[in-house]
Amino acid sequence: MTESNKPIGLAVLGLGNVGSEVVRIIEASAADLAARIGAPLELRGIGVRRVADDRGVPIDLLTTDVEALAAREDVDIVVELMGPVEPARKAILTALEHGKSVVTANKALMAQSTGELAQAAENAKVDLYFEAAVAGAIPVIRPLTQSLAGDSVLRVAGIVNGTTNYILSAMNDTGASYEDALADASALGYAEADPTADVEGYDAAAKAAILASIAFHTRVTADDVYREGITKVSAEDFASAKALGCNIKLLAICERLTNDEGQQRISARVYPALVPLDHPLASVNGAFNAVVVEAEAAGRLMFYGQGAGGAPTASAVMGDVVMAARNRVQGGLGPRESKYAQLPISPIGFIPTRYYVSMNVADRPGVLSAVAAEFGKREVSIAEVRQEGMVDEGGQPCGARIVVVTHRATDAALSETVDALADLDVVQSINSVLRLEGTPE
Amino acid sequence: MTESNKPIGLAVLGLGNVGSEVVRIIEASAADLAARIGAPLELRGIGVRRVADDRGVPIDLLTTDVEALAAREDVDIVVELMGPVEPARKAILTALEHGKSVVTANKALMAQSTGELAQAAENAKVDLYFEAAVAGAIPVIRPLTQSLAGDSVLRVAGIVNGTTNYILSAMNDTGASYEDALADASALGYAEADPTADVEGYDAAAKAAILASIAFHTRVTADDVYREGITKVSAEDFASAKALGCNIKLLAICERLTNDEGQQRISARVYPALVPLDHPLASVNGAFNAVVVEAEAAGRLMFYGQGAGGAPTASAVMGDVVMAARNRVQGGLGPRESKYAQLPISPIGFIPTRYYVSMNVADRPGVLSAVAAEFGKREVSIAEVRQEGMVDEGGQPCGARIVVVTHRATDAALSETVDALADLDVVQSINSVLRLEGTPE
Structure with missing residues (x-):
């Protein structure tokens, strides 16, 4: 040559x-x-x-x-x-x-x-x-299609949107509200005039579709990706996350699940989730991106760098x-599209994850028991509960906040539980429902 | 197909x-x-x-x-x-x-x-x-040869030997001596019966040669790599590193240097170095490996995972x-060896880095000034000095320890300085000379 x-x-x-x-x-x-x-x-x-x-x-x-x-x-x-x-x-x-x-x-x-x-x-x-x-600059497609071509990918979890990571990092660092952090990001050029594609998770969902397609040799489009944005994440959620030893990140997750009969299906989803501070994604801050790949033989790999610009x-x-x-x-060609596996894509309802549920309740005896009962009825096992009294603007007691962290449960079981909780007289409001990722069951 | x-x-x-x-x-x-x-x-x-x-x-x-x-x-x-x-x-x-x-x-x-x-x-x-x-499992060769094929790599710095990283991590975590940490690593199967290739840096030097060859399109062999092992790193060094906000890691560094006339040369070297705790390599522990690549357009990328097994x-x-x-x-072939650049390889003497020097001195007036003078004479600029009194086994004062951290200086200038310090009457012993990487000048 x-x-x-x-x-x-x-x-x-x-x-x-x-x-x-x-x-x-x-x-x-x-x-x-x-x-x-x-x-x-x-x-x-x-x-x-x-x-x-x-x-x-x-x-x-x-x-x-x-x-x-x-x-x-x-x-x-x-x-x-x-x-x-x-x-x-x-x-x-x-x-x-x-x-x-x-x-x-x-x-x-x-x-x-x-x-x-x-x-x-x-x-x-x-x-x-x-x-x-x-x-962006982080090699992810090539490692997945080539370096891991002889391995079996189990899971890809990434922070793949710099705008939302900038906003969430600011909320974590300063205790700012979502609105204030977004305004700040816009002023600094980290968020576009219309931030919808970023903050509602559409951009991350497109990337999740691409990653899932490649990792699992199955054609996945953005429409197949379950998606929640970050617009409802509150300063209170960050305070609760801190108390639980977690940060909150918008994650794109692609997973291969195998049932008891050995049948495989995949899941691709995007949502804000609590991530324990000792997880490598918890400390990826600002406009940086990172992708964690777990493969059968390779174990856990992480790729980190600038995701945009x-x-x-x-x-x-x-x-x-x-x-x-x-x-x-x-002469020669790079790898072609690989879609031989054609694994079915699981609806979010069947995906088991851990949950964090925050609610305001009346501060009287029996409330915690009533709340816990609704989880138990649907076989959603509780891992941790925190209850704290609240005061109104005049400093008077005005109920309590209960934060529940569950073990793994399906989205369907959790959704039913949350609906039932909302119907309880003693529950004043469901403040947030977020998932918890990156921990054991 | x-x-x-x-x-x-x-x-x-x-x-x-x-x-x-x-x-x-x-x-x-x-x-x-x-x-x-x-x-x-x-x-x-x-x-x-x-x-x-x-x-x-x-x-x-x-x-x-x-x-x-x-x-x-x-x-x-x-x-x-x-x-x-x-x-x-x-x-x-x-x-x-x-x-x-x-x-x-x-x-x-x-x-x-x-x-x-x-x-x-x-x-x-x-x-x-x-x-x-x-x-090991971490894709590094393919990202460098393919993903970064359109960029200009400035620097590759990695923890590429699991055995030494296991030993150094144990020394950092437990305060153990090198000998005890090595014995522990051997007992657990992390070090081989003859650990020379790992602890003397030969394994890391071979990897540095491969990385430098690929990153800089220049044929580099292990003989071209400057090499120091970890056998002289002491528990005292870790204590000093902690006080300076650092960890100690065995690094493989490949660097492209450009002089004032625009001439380029490269450096490939392996040695234990102080790394500030906020640097991504500082928290890569145990048998894990990580490689940080800095490229002109991509900025800083990090690849992390299991390096052996x-x-x-x-x-x-x-x-x-x-x-x-x-x-x-x-049909078709992957990338061929690329050695078109044929950049000259710089001897270690010309490579500017920051240094950490620890020495025992007589505890009397004028000592610090005499020590500082030796650095100044060779235009090695001091960034930080720590002095602490020492006591002998009976609890009696027995001199002082001085730790000096320099700004960037060439290996040649620093070596001369250390030789001169060793000749000073007031200097009882030079305990260690380690480099400091991953900080501004």
């Missing part, structure tokens, strides 16, 4: 934070990239919404016609960094149909249209890489670009 | 902890492996030193003639798990020359003979994989086996 090989033509669709950094790296590291690929990498064009001479790149590289750019004859690899599902999906399909390898950071798209895109890549015998779609995401994109380019030069 | 593809023949050389686990996985996960590879994996033979019917595998698979097994016509992939450099090197060369892909966990061999082996693989157009040679190492081996087998089925 020498640098005299035919150049590899590159099209970049999208010139935001990530796209600009990708273009910068291609220029700044041209010699290194050529040596690693075995041929020079040449930027043929950049797809943008607005062609102007203030974009920091030569204006003749810019075009608004992304479809034409994706199909151009002198383009070998298309890097899609436009963002939303459309027009990205269409542009990627165009590229694949024209025999281009594709690198994308588009998690929403990959969590929705994997099948269609993987099939198009398969038909064209080209690479479709998306390491940057999950956890222009430069870290560009690092993951460029790793994919170099691999796709090397395959163009050497 | 269907399972009707021609089977992939496998030979396993060595049936120790790792080999047995590899054989177990091949049998227990046959259907999954076949689906992932696109063809069944068939075990053709196992090379052992002793053929007997008590090895837990069918006796007709066993052979002592590893050379013949490595060359057998129906073998596509040879997995080398025999251990020492020879006869492993010869068997791997035989396999490569006969067109077999090779997977090895042999760090000593890969740190010594990479060039020869890589060239043989290149000539035969086959894969040579060695993920298991560094940090039969099952974790087998997980890494099997990942390589599946990738090599897939390449056999699909």
